[in-house]
Amino acid sequence: MTACTARVGDGGDPASTGDSLNLTADCLHYDPTAGVTTDTIKLGTSLPLTGALAIPGTFHFGLEAYLATVNAEGGVNGRKIELTVLDDGYDPAKTATNVNELVNRDKVFGIVGILGTATALAVQQDLQDNCVPNLFIQTGAPVVADPAQTWSQIQFPTYSLEAQALAQRAINAGVKSVSIISQNDAFGKAYVDALVSPLKDAGVTVGTQVTYDPGAPSVETQITQLAADGADAVFIAALGTKCPQILNGIKSSRWNPLLLSVNFCTSRGLLGLLEDGAGDDMIGTTWYKSPTDPQFAQDGALAAYREALAKYSPAADPDEDFVLDGWLVGQLLVDVLKSAETLDRASVMRAAHEANLHVDTMLDGVRFAAAGTTEPIGQVQLRRYDSASKTFLFIDPKSGDDLPAGKTSLIIRGTNPSADVREPSASGAPRPSDGKP
Numbered sequence: 001m002t003a004c005t006a007r008v009g010d011g012g013d014p015a016s017t018g019d020s021l022n023l024t025a026d027c028l029h030y031d032p033t034a035g036v037t038t039d040t041i042k043l044g045t046s047l048p049l050t051g052a053l054a055i056p057g058t059f060h061f062g063l064e065a066y067l068a069t070v071n072a073e074g075g076v077n078g079r080k081i082e083l084t085v086l087d088d089g090y091d092p093a094k095t096a097t098n099v100n101e102l103v104n105r106d107k108v109f110g111i112v113g114i115l116g117t118a119t120a121l122a123v124q125q126d127l128q129d130n131c132v133p134n135l136f137i138q139t140g141a142p143v144v145a146d147p148a149q150t151w152s153q154i155q156f157p158t159y160s161l162e163a164q165a166l167a168q169r170a171i172n173a174g175v176k177s178v179s180i181i182s183q184n185d186a187f188g189k190a191y192v193d194a195l196v197s198p199l200k201d202a203g204v205t206v207g208t209q210v211t212y213d214p215g216a217p218s219v220e221t222q223i224t225q226l227a228a229d230g231a232d233a234v235f236i237a238a239l240g241t242k243c244p245q246i247l248n249g250i251k252s253s254r255w256n257p258l259l260l261s262v263n264f265c266t267s268r269g270l271l272g273l274l275e276d277g278a279g280d281d282m283i284g285t286t287w288y289k290s291p292t293d294p295q296f297a298q299d300g301a302l303a304a305y306r307e308a309l310a311k312y313s314p315a316a317d318p319d320e321d322f323v324l325d326g327w328l329v330g331q332l333l334v335d336v337l338k339s340a341e342t343l344d345r346a347s348v349m350r351a352a353h354e355a356n357l358h359v360d361t362m363l364d365g366v367r368f369a370a371a372g373t374t375e376p377i378g379q380v381q382l383r384r385y386d387s388a389s390k391t392f393l394f395i396d397p398k399s400g401d402d403l404p405a406g407k408t409s410l411i412i413r414g415t416n417p418s419a420d421v422r423e424p425s426a427s428g429a430p431r432p433s434d435g436k437p
Contacts, residue, residue, distance in 0.1 A: 035109030044102035061316030062326025092122035163194035223249035301360035
């Protein structure tokens with residue numbers, strides 16, 4: 001990042017005037033309109049386009065398709081959005097190099113949609129110091145959702161909310177013991193930290209805990225350890241191709257625990273790598289309309305998504321959840337850009353912190369409500385994987401029973417003061433935005 005000894009914002013900085021967030025007071029360097037011209041807004045992202053996490057990296061297809069749709073309709077206030085996508089292979093060092101190039105060489109206005117906890121942490125402080133918007137980070141790690149990081153914003157529900165929802169399902173199911181397999185980094189640690197306390201508080205034994213390194217070729221040894229423990233349930237905090245490896249290994253071991261999995265393991269591309277019967281009845285979470293869910297087969301929002309994807313990102317799999325998530329982030333991003341008082345970095349970041357949005361690819365009742373919190377999405381829906389039909393079914397969080405098509409029973413974090421959803425919903429809350437271009 002640009003090195004600079006002088007700080008700005010101590011008077012004479014228009015962006016800091018009346019700024020309750022005091023966004024620019026501690027900037028090492030602040031260029032309010034970098035990447036903005038009379039007809040363009042330059043943005044950048046760093047994603048794993050290759051390697052074991054290439055499937056999550058397909059996020060960029062959905063984001064590019066949405067931005068192309070917006071550009072075809074005139075852009076944002078007459079400006080077309082240009083997006084530069086660089087490959088980091090989920091290597092934090094490469095993420096740092098990429099973001100440095102995007103900010104200093106390509107002069108982007110902001111960064112959008114970095115995927116991963118370790119990768120986000122590798123660049124978060126530099127972007128903070130240089131006052132560059134770091135929007136809609138693809139993580140829910142509480143360590144990234146740090147109130148001191150005022151130039152960053154996560155997009156996922158926190159891993160604390162997700163882990164606690166899964167822990168409660170285990171408790172409601174009456175399990176007596178839970179084992180854990182997690183990725184050996186900040187991503188895995190965030191989930192485990194959130195999971196253990198509610199289980200222990202409910203008298204559930206937390207048994208064998210094993211980890212794997214992201215670059216390890218196999219998790220066979222870890223599965224052997226878990227199966228030997230024979231716990232009633234297993235919590236899986238994994239990413240990329242390790243997800244199907246773990247689920248296939250459990251199936252082969254003849255151990256039959258209740259499967260509790262993070263959202264990252266529940267995408268079409270990864271589930272397509274499962275052997276017959278593997279992953280059956282796995283419990284996961286969601287907050288969006290999955291493209292493969294039969295109840296959304298006639299959904300208008302997903303129809304628009306598929307049409308645009310075919311036109312602008314024909315190489316993408318429209319049934320991949322990560323692609324849909326890229327489209328959803330595009331919806332949020334454009335809403336924030338349009339709502340900014342002026343098109344400068346501090347105004348856009350302020351608009352992101354004040355956002356209260358429901359876009360039409362979210363489940364009814366889910367909102368991106370950022371005011372007063374660093375955890376904007378405070379609702380998740382539990383769902384069960386049916387390996388025979390290769391689809392997920394929404395379930396009641398207490399009973400575990402399948403819900404009727406079209407119904408949700410959201411688990412709602414009670415500490416999000418901006419979220420105006422309080423009851424399970426089938427029809428949704430009022431929508432100040434539907435995310436349409």
